[in-house]
Amino acid sequence: MIALLVRDMRLAVRAGGGFGLGLAFFLIVSTLVPFGVGPEAAILSRIAPGILWVGALLACLLSLDRIFQLDFEDGSLDLLATAPIPMEGTVAIKALAHWLVTGLPLTLAAPGFGALMNLQSPGHYWIFITLLIGTPALSMIGAFGAALTVGLKRGGLLLSLLVLPLYIPTLIFGAEAATRGTAGLSAVTPLLMMAGITAGSVALLPFAAAAALRINLR
Amino acid sequence: MSLWEFANPVKFMALSGKVLPWVIGLAALTLIPGLIWGFFFTPEATNFGNSVKIIYIHVPSAMMAINIWAMMLVTSLIWIVRRHHVSVRAAKAAALIGVTMTVIALITGAIWGEPMWGTYWAWDPRLTSFLILFLFYLGYMALWAAIENPDTAADLTSVLCIVGSVFALLSRYAVNFWNQGLHQGASLSMDREEHVADVYYLPLLLCIAGFILLFVALVLIRTRTELRLVRLHRLEIRERMKDA
C-alpha cells in the first residue's frame, strides 16, 4: 500500500500540474473575487473565510477525475484489482494521495491567500484548521464520485454534478466554523460536525467507491 | 405467493397493464375534484388572500418530491440486494417524476412567496433543502443517462442513490444549522392541523391522495417503458452478435 502511495505521489510530481494546477486555480479565485465584489476592506474581510472555502473546494474538484481515470485507461486498475491489496485500500490510498497533492497544499496556502481578501488576524488560524480537517473529506467524497464515473469517456462534467451536492454539508460546516472563528465566536459545533463528516467519509466511502470501481471494471 | 413475484417482469407487465387504467381513473377522480374544490369552493383566507390556494399544488408536490426519493432509496436497495430488474427500473422511472415534483414545489413556492414574504427566493432552510434535493435528482438522472450498459447503470445509480441519501440527510441538518429559520416555516406545514381549518384541510387531503395516485399511475407507465427499453437494448445486442 505504501508502494502505491509512493507511486501516486511520484506520478503527480513528474506529471507536473499536480501540485501547481489546484494552487494556481485557488490563487485566481482569490484574485478575481475582489475584482467582482469591490475593494472595500470591510466587505472583503467579512466574506474572506467563505470565499476561501469555496475556492479550495473548486480547486479540489478540478483534479478529481485524475484519481482513477489514468489508471483505468492504461490497465493499472485491472491489475490493482487482481493484486493482493483490497480494493478499499487502493481507494483509500488514492484518496490520500489526492489529498497530499491538492488538499494539503491548499490548506497551507489558504492563510497566505487570505491576505488578498483582508482576512483578519485569527482568521488565518481558523481557515488553516478548518481546511486541514475538511479537505480530507473533499478528497474522499471526490474519490467516490471519480469511482462512479471512471468508465465514462468524458465524465469530468458529470463528476462535478455528482460531487457538488455531496460537498454541501462539508462546505456549510467548514465555512461556518471558519467564519465564526474569525469573528471571535465559538466554532466548536460546526468544527465537530465537519470532523464527523470527515471521519465518516474516510471510514465508509472507501467501501462504496470500491464497489463502484468493481462494477466499472466488469 | 410472495410479494417478490411481482418483481418478475412477466408478472409485473401483466399486472401493471391491468391495474393501470383503474389507477389513472382513480387519480383523475380524486385530483380534479380536489383541485376544483380547493381553488373555487374554499373561502378566502382573511390574511392570506387568494394566493393561499396554491397550497393545493404546492404541498402535495413538495411531499411527493421527498417521498419519491425515499421510494428510490428503497427500490435501489432492493436491486442491490435481490437484483430485481423491475425494482431498479421503477427507481429510474420515479426519478423523472420526482424531479418534476421538486421543480413544481420550487416554482409554486416562489409564486406564493412573492405575495407572502415579498420575495421569490430566500435562503430559508426549507427552500434550500429543496434546491439541494433538486441537485441530487439531477445527478442521479445524469448518471443514468451517461452509462450505456443498463446493468452497469443500474448498479452505479443505486450506489449513488444510497450514498446520496446519507448526504442529503446531512445537508438537511447542515442547512438548518446554517440558517436557523429566519422565518416561521410552520404555516407551510400541512401536518399542523391546528393551523389549517377543516374547510381547507379536506380538499388538501383529497389533492394529496390525487397526487399519490397520479404518481403511481405515472411510475407504472414509465416503468413499463423502461422495461421495454431494456428489452430493446438486449435485442439489439443479440442482433449484433448474430451478425458477428
Add this chain to the structure above:
Amino acid sequence: MEMRVDNLSVARGGVPVLERVSFTLSAGQVLILRGPNGSGKTTLLRTLAGLQPPIAGQVSADPEHITYGAHADGLKATLTVEENLRFWAAVHGIEGIDAAVKGFNLNGLTHRPAGNLSAGQKRRLGLARLLVTGRPIWLLDEPTVSLDTASVGLFADAVRGHVAGGGAALIATHIDLGLKADTFDIGPFRANGDKTAPSQQRDRYADFDEAFS
C-alpha cells in the same frame, strides 16, 4: 496448484458469450486458447481472473494465485522501467526484479522512462511484470502483440521457465509460440444468442422475452 474450470458461462454486457466451458489447467501446463476475434476469449480470461462474475459455473483456483496480463500493460510513462517493475513487485510482496529485467532483456533500459520505449520494448516490460507477481497461474491475452521474433523467443523462454518451476499459463494467441502446449478451442462453447437454443441456465433476461411475447 491447479485451475479447474467447471461448466463456466460468461457474459459480456449482460449477454452470454460462452456457455458450459470446462477444462483443467494443471501445474507445468501451457494451454493455448484459440477462437476467432470477438468470440469471448478476453471475456473468459477476465472472468477467470475474477474481474467479472460468471453467470454460471465454477473456477476452482484461488484468485490470489492468478495474474492477468492484457493489451493494456498498466505502465506509467513518466516512471522508469525499474520504478514500474519495483512498484508491481512491492504490491505483490516480491523483493528482486533482476530476474524479470534479465528475462526480457531490459538491462540497458532500466533508467529510461517507460514513455520513451518503443512499442515492443513496452510490451516486454509489461510481460516482465508477470515475473514480479510471483503468482503461479498466468492468464495472458494476446501477449505477443508488437513483439519481434527475438522477443517472442524471450517470451517463450519465460513461459517455459515459469511452467518448469511448477507454474501454469493460459494464453490467448494467434501465433505459434514454439512451446510444448495443449490447445483449447472455445468455438464449440460459443453462445449463439438465440433463445431457442438449449441453454445451461435461463439467462437473466429470459423473463423479459416472456414478458413481451
